[in-house]
Amino acid sequence: MKTYTKYLTLKTAKKIEIVNITSQVEEAVEKSQVKEGLCLVNSMHITSSVFINDEEEGLKEDFKKWLEKLAPDGVEKYKHNLTGEDNAYAHLRRTVMGREVVVAITNGNLDFGPWEQIFYAEFDGQRSKRILIKIIGE
Amino acid sequence: MKTYTKYLTLKTAKKIEIVNITSQVEEAVEKSQVKEGLCLVNSMHITSSVFINDEEEGLKEDFKKWLEKLAPDGVEKYKHNLTGEDNAYAHLRRTVMGREVVVAITNGNLDFGPWEQIFYAEFDGQRSKRILIKIIGE
């Protein structure tokens, strides 16, 4: 049995941003030398997400607008912000988009359907954040 | 260590449909001969979901109606649809319901609570789609 651990670090230019990280995950799978197994990819922060969807700019804008509606910003709206924070909305939006994905590795590759791509969604950015890639298999 | 990979193919009769796939996953677990491990089940498409909930027809209707409210249909509502697509709503609904489930295998069986069942939720159906089952363990 093999295991492999990789931490990605990134800092988004904007406060809210969706970044395609598929190629970094593919690189980790290659380095792991795992041919059959599972690959976990998760945000290590609680105001950002890792999710799988389509690489299409319009859709990314749709996601951002939709999340604004589902979990509006506004310091006065949330009790969490009484602690001095202003990012309660980010905790909620990350919950909708999810913390993590688990992807199968088959024949040494991410076993993806035709349009699957892995994204990091930042909801409270402009500072250094980490993503964890953990691979187990053989 | 054992690993096992199975692809299910299905084509729903309706555009939006929720299908119970528990027995197919149980069959894969049996064929894998894994007694202790993890079973990943994911949609290989970005407009459909795999999730765990209750086998109850009324609840399936509730899910569909609720998702209509959370992520309404409407070509003109979404930038993604400017690409010629009409399924932006399906990308959003799949996000609420989730891409994948990870289920424990204990003593050779899915280690489920009393009511847990695995479902495929299609939001842009009437065409051939695939589900991936990946099992690792011993």
Next chain:
Amino acid sequence: MKTYTKYLTLKTAKKIEIVNITSQVEEAVEKSQVKEGLCLVNSMHITSSVFINDEEEGLKEDFKKWLEKLAPDGVEKYKHNLTGEDNAYAHLRRTVMGREVVVAITNGNLDFGPWEQIFYAEFDGQRSKRILIKIIGE
């Protein structure tokens, strides 16, 4: 390869409650003697969730209030309740918050970012419920 299975049982005092279970999961990881691997934690019930976020009381209140808005209570609102149940809202809220988390184990510990904590979210409590912890690795 090692595997380890642990069932937690809990009964919340309130119908809707969010409980921090991080220390119980850490204990399971220690007992498993797994140094590198994956840890699945899932609710075994379909009206409750396991999720990762921040240990902050105001935020827990924000989550509860937000879910009331996204998936309102009300027996008459849902077809599921025609079966005699009154908890359709709980099935929906659990879907937003998620059934499970998968956490990496590195150097014998949960490989967490600075604020990550594991919670059980009960939406139909005041009765005995179970959480499953499954660990695989080496």
